[in-house]
Amino acid sequence: IGGDHLGPLTWRDEAEEPAMEKAEELVRGYVSAGFSKIHLDTSMRLADDPKTERLPDDVIARRAARLCSAAESAAKGEKPVYVIGSEVPVPGGATENEDSVAVTKPEDLKSTIDAFHKAFIDNGLEQAWKRVIAAVVQPGVEFADNSVIRYDPEKARSLVSYAKSIDGIVLEGHSTDYQPKEALAMMRRDGVAIQKVGPALTFALREALFALEDIERILYPFSPEGGYSYFRDTLEGRMMSDDKHWKKYYHGGEREKAYARKYSLSDRCRYYLDDAAVKDSVLRLIRNIDATAVPFGLISQYFPELKESILREDGKITAGLLIKERIKCVIRTYR
Structure with missing residues (x-):
C-alpha cells in the first residue's frame, strides 16, 4: 500500500x-x-x-x-x-x-x-x-x-x-x-x-452513482419506501455550503461552475463523498436499487459497456456490482 x-x-x-x-x-x-x-x-x-x-x-x-x-x-x-x-x-x-x-x-x-x-x-x-x-x-x-x-x-x-x-x-x-x-x-x-x-476512478464512481439515481427514478415513479436518495441534490448542497475543495479549481460564471461541480474532470466532488449526509444518500440509493430487479434494458441504457459481462452473471445484479464494474473499466486501461 x-x-x-x-x-x-x-x-x-x-x-x-x-x-x-x-x-x-x-x-x-x-x-x-x-x-x-x-x-x-x-x-x-x-x-x-x-x-x-x-x-x-x-x-x-x-x-x-x-x-x-x-x-x-x-x-x-x-x-x-x-x-x-x-x-x-x-x-x-x-x-x-x-x-x-x-x-x-x-x-x-x-x-x-x-x-x-x-x-x-x-x-x-x-x-x-x-x-x-x-x-x-x-x-x-x-x-x-x-x-x-x-x-x-x-x-x-x-x-x-x-x-x-x-x-x-x-x-x-x-x-x-x-x-x-x-x-x-x-x-x-x-x-x-x-x-x-485517482480522480479518473472517483469520476467513474460519480458516473455510476448518477446513472443509478436515474435508474432509481425510473424504477420508482412514486417515492419508494424510505424516500428517494436525492444524491445529486445532496452532493450539490454540501458543495455549495462548503466550497473550499473546489473554488480555486472551477472558473467562469455560475452556469460553468454548476456544470463543473458535477462533471469536471478534476472531480472535486470526491472530497464530499465522505460527508455524512452524502453517505446517507448513497446508502439510500443503493438500498432502493437493490430492493427490486434492474431490467437489462436499463443496464444497457446506463451501463452499456457492462451489458455483455452482466449477461454472464448468474446472480442478482446489485448496485454495488454496477459501481465496481464501472470503476474497473478505468483500471483495465492500465493493464
Whole structure:
C-alpha cells in the first residue's frame, strides 16, 4: 500500500519548522499503519520560503531526508521503499486548463537525484537510499477541469533516454488520469513504470452513482419506501455550503461552475463523498436499487459497456456490482 504526496502540503501556510514537524508525524503514522511505498513530497513552498523563486533542489532534498528519517524510525520489521522528486505535479490535477505542459529535462532529473542522494547520505540514510525505487517526473501528461494533455513520446524522448541510464530507479508519472489505453502502454514502454491515477476512478464512481439515481427514478415513479436518495441534490448542497475543495479549481460564471461541480474532470466532488449526509444518500440509493430487479434494458441504457459481462452473471445484479464494474473499466486501461 502506498502513501502519496506525504509531506508538508497541508501545512504549507506555516513556517518550515512547525510544518515539517507535522509532516514527520504524518509520515510516521503512515509507516506505522503498514504503508510500505512512501512518496516523500517536499516540493511545495512553505510560509518562510521565497515567494518568487523556485525552491532549490537541495532544500527539497534536505526536507525529504528529514521525513525519510522519521519513516525509518517508525518502521517495524520490513522497511518501506521510497519515491522521490522535486518536479511533482500538483495533487488532484491542474487548477487551470492548459494546452501543453513542460516535460522534465534530463539535467533537472539528474540534479534532483544527485541532491536527494547527497541529502540521504549526509543524514546517515545510506540503507534507505538503496530502497529509493522511483523518481517523480513530468512526462508530459496532465488534466484539468475540462482538458486532457495526452502523452507524446516524441516530446519525452530526451527524458526517456536519460532515464534508461539510471540504475535501480524507474520513473513515476502523476496525473495519468484519462489517458487512452495506448498512451499508458507507450508510457510503460518508455520507462514510466509507475502510473498514478485517482480522480479518473472517483469520476467513474460519480458516473455510476448518477446513472443509478436515474435508474432509481425510473424504477420508482412514486417515492419508494424510505424516500428517494436525492444524491445529486445532496452532493450539490454540501458543495455549495462548503466550497473550499473546489473554488480555486472551477472558473467562469455560475452556469460553468454548476456544470463543473458535477462533471469536471478534476472531480472535486470526491472530497464530499465522505460527508455524512452524502453517505446517507448513497446508502439510500443503493438500498432502493437493490430492493427490486434492474431490467437489462436499463443496464444497457446506463451501463452499456457492462451489458455483455452482466449477461454472464448468474446472480442478482446489485448496485454495488454496477459501481465496481464501472470503476474497473478505468483500471483495465492500465493493464
